[in-house]
Amino acid sequence: MKIRSLVITTFLIFVGIALVGCGSGGVIDNHEPKMPVDKPANSSIADASPEKGEVRIEIEDFVFKPAEITIAPGTKVTWINKDEAPHTATSTDTPQKFNSGGLDTDDKFSFVFNDKGEYPYYCALHPHMKASITVK
Amino acid sequence: MKDNINDSTDEARGGYDRREFLKCMGAWAGTGLVVAMAGGVLSSCKIEDAAPGVLSFVQISDTHIGFGKDPNPHVTDTLQSLVGKINALPAPPPFVLHTGDLTHLSKPEEFDTLEQILKGLKTDQIFYVPGEHDTFSDQGAEFLKRFGKGTVGRGWQSFDHNGTHYIGLNNVVAASSGPQPGTFKNGGNEGLGALGADQLDWLKKDVDSLTDSTPVVVFTHVPLWAVYPQWGWGTEDSEQALALLKRFGSVTVLNGHIHQVMQKVEGNITFHTARSTAYPQPAPGTAPAPGPMKDVSADRLPSTIGLTQVRYVESNKSLAIVDETLA
Numbered sequence: 001m002k003i004r005s006l007v008i009t010t011f012l013i014f015v016g017i018a019l020v021g022c023g024s025g026g027v028i029d030n031h032e033p034k035m036p037v038d039k040p041a042n043s044s045i046a047d048a049s050p051e052k053g054e055v056r057i058e059i060e061d062f063v064f065k066p067a068e069i070t071i072a073p074g075t076k077v078t079w080i081n082k083d084e085a086p087h088t089a090t091s092t093d094t095p096q097k098f099n100s101g102g103l104d105t106d107d108k109f110s111f112v113f114n115d116k117g118e119y120p121y122y123c124a125l126h127p128h129m130k131a132s133i134t135v136k
Numbered sequence: 137m138k139d140n141i142n143d144s145t146d147e148a149r150g151g152y153d154r155r156e157f158l159k160c161m162g163a164w165a166g167t168g169l170v171v172a173m174a175g176g177v178l179s180s181c182k183i184e185d186a187a188p189g190v191l192s193f194v195q196i197s198d199t200h201i202g203f204g205k206d207p208n209p210h211v212t213d214t215l216q217s218l219v220g221k222i223n224a225l226p227a228p229p230p231f232v233l234h235t236g237d238l239t240h241l242s243k244p245e246e247f248d249t250l251e252q253i254l255k256g257l258k259t260d261q262i263f264y265v266p267g268e269h270d271t272f273s274d275q276g277a278e279f280l281k282r283f284g285k286g287t288v289g290r291g292w293q294s295f296d297h298n299g300t301h302y303i304g305l306n307n308v309v310a311a312s313s314g315p316q317p318g319t320f321k322n323g324g325n326e327g328l329g330a331l332g333a334d335q336l337d338w339l340k341k342d343v344d345s346l347t348d349s350t351p352v353v354v355f356t357h358v359p360l361w362a363v364y365p366q367w368g369w370g371t372e373d374s375e376q377a378l379a380l381l382k383r384f385g386s387v388t389v390l391n392g393h394i395h396q397v398m399q400k401v402e403g404n405i406t407f408h409t410a411r412s413t414a415y416p417q418p419a420p421g422t423a424p425a426p427g428p429m430k431d432v433s434a435d436r437l438p439s440t441i442g443l444t445q446v447r448y449v450e451s452n453k454s455l456a457i458v459d460e461t462l463a
């Protein structure tokens with residue numbers, strides 16, 4: 001399992017290098033995001049529902065899973081494409097808030113959401129794939 | 137296919153008698169298929185039984201250079217083999233149409249490879265329309281820089297050849313009426329292709345001076361009929377384009393995108409989708425989602441990818457569409 005993780009990590013480093021420049025404000029992440037994530041000790045957020053720290057969204061069978069998620073400000077979201085077809089995670093706002101560029105199978109893209117608000121996004125290759133992130 | 141055999145006249149079957157026609161229909165699952173069109177009605181037959189015609193052109197589609205996984209880790213090799221098939225034709229085609237998805241991820245090196253391979257084609261000219269894989273990252277800027285010569289707007293074009301009017305449409309980079317002009321129109325739709333108002337205006341002017349008897353061939357990436365809207369396999373404003381073409385006696389609409397042969401007839405308009413040169417996709421609704429059919433074995437792959445020839449049949453002034461696989 002450790003060897004497999006090492007191989008995957010090494011591969012993802014190369015993928016990450018290949019993808020640098022594709023995103024607009026996003027970060028290519030070569031590490032598995034942890035979920036659930038440690039709650040900051042000084043958190044002032046009373047509502048326990050938002051995910052914090054890092055969350056992961058899988059793209060599978062042409063669906064973002066989960067399609068809707070609520071997170072706390074400062075949370076890093078990582079998308080990983082588990083499909084055979086390439087996808088993107090592209091903000092539908094104008095101007096765009098984030099854009100992963102093309103994610104081939106097992107490619108990842110990360111973006112840190114610092115500001116509260118609604119962040120609808122879609123796959124630019126398959127626009128019927130729609131999803132959104134709520135930061136509160 | 138039911139649409140195609142309602143008319144029992146020989147003319148409607150492209151000149152085949154009933155027995156021959158039924159025999160040909162039985163060969164539907166063969167490696168090659170001729171679809172002969174007369175009076176807007178299709179009939180089909182095996183390649184070897186087809187009425188001889190003058191080769192008008194060849195269509196290739198969905199080359200997806202850059203794809204490198206199952207079922208086809210060698211898309212450049214299969215494309216090269218198909219180029220060899222075209223070059224081995226008795227007479228070289230005067231031109232070749234590429235109906236989009238030249239590349240898999242719009243990378244410059246993928247465009248480079250595609251250009252390099254197609255330089256080996258024995259033909260005078262190649263006409264391209266983009267697929268969404270060629271435009272999703274930059275609204276088609278790189279595609280237009282390389283392949284947009286002679287086009288207008290976002291890459292649409294028309295030309296005449298031997299009395300037939302050819303129209304290339306871009307239905308993957310729609311007008312900026314949606315929030316994301318970089319891709320399909322996204323203004324709350326279900327992810328279908330779109331032409332956009334400005335392209336439709338251009339089309340109206342383009343066909344305005346043509347006589348009704350002018351044969352028209354339209355080539356574009358996403359189907360102009362609703363093949364399977366749940367997977368985005370259709371074009372949301374195609375009705376407006378088809379309304380402009382209804383008056384013509386013979387209209388052939390060629391596209392790619394769905395990586396499989398499919399056809400439909402509506403009045404005088406024949407729709408035909410081509411195979412990919414790279415990999416097959418599932419039939420509509422037979423899988424959770426579209427995408428490469430990774431379980432197709434290496435043995436079977438050649439029968440699932442291919443190209444399309446279109447021949448002009450002098451005797452009945454019809455077009456015969458011949459789908460050929462790599463097998």
